[in-house]
Amino acid sequence: xxxxxxxxxxxxxxxxxxxxxxxxxxxxxxxxxxxxxxxxxxxxxxxxxxxxxxxxxxxxxxxxxxxxxxxxxxxxxxxxxxxxxxxxxxxxxxxxxxxxxxxxxxxxxxxx
Ligand code: DGP
Numbered sequence: 001x002x003x004x005x006x007x008x009x010x011x012x013x014x015x016x017x018x019x020x021x022x023x024x025x026x027x028x029x030x031x032x033x034x035x036x037x038x039x040x041x042x043x044x045x046x047x048x049x050x051x052x053x054x055x056x057x058x059x060x061x062x063x064x065x066x067x068x069x070x071x072x073x074x075x076x077x078x079x080x081x082x083x084x085x086x087x088x089x090x091x092x093x094x095x096x097x098x099x100x101x102x103x104x105x106x107x108x109x110x111x112x
Pocket of ligand 1: 015028030
């Protein structure tokens with residue numbers, strides 16, 4: 001399987017890391033839409049929100065709970081926006097589950 005985000009997790013593709021723990025990796029998006037634009041991904045390959053199983057529910061809770069911690073660590077005191085594109089029809093381009101976190105200049109103009 002050739003997955004860009006799995007390669008970032010492995011370290012064979014570089015990224016600007018913001019946070020890492022056993023389960024998740026957070027890094028800056030290569031094409032930022034806002035002053036702050038990072039991606040939260042599970043290290044384990046999960047294709048999409050479209051394909052999650054019941055056993056993924058706790059992981060998803062932890063992923064979303066990480067967003068405010070990451071936002072705070074990046075200085076987004078006034079708020080932030082999250083987005084998960086799911087499936088081709090939902091605008092997903094990289095098929096490894098990820099939550100976008102946007103903040104600062106530009107973040108409120110991103111089309112949803
Ligand atoms: P989505 O449409 O939700 O699948 O968004 C995928 C995002 O991933 C898109 O905003 C650009 C970003 N991206 C794609 N390839 C790379 C990469 O190699 N490195 C980083 N840091 N971001 C990437």
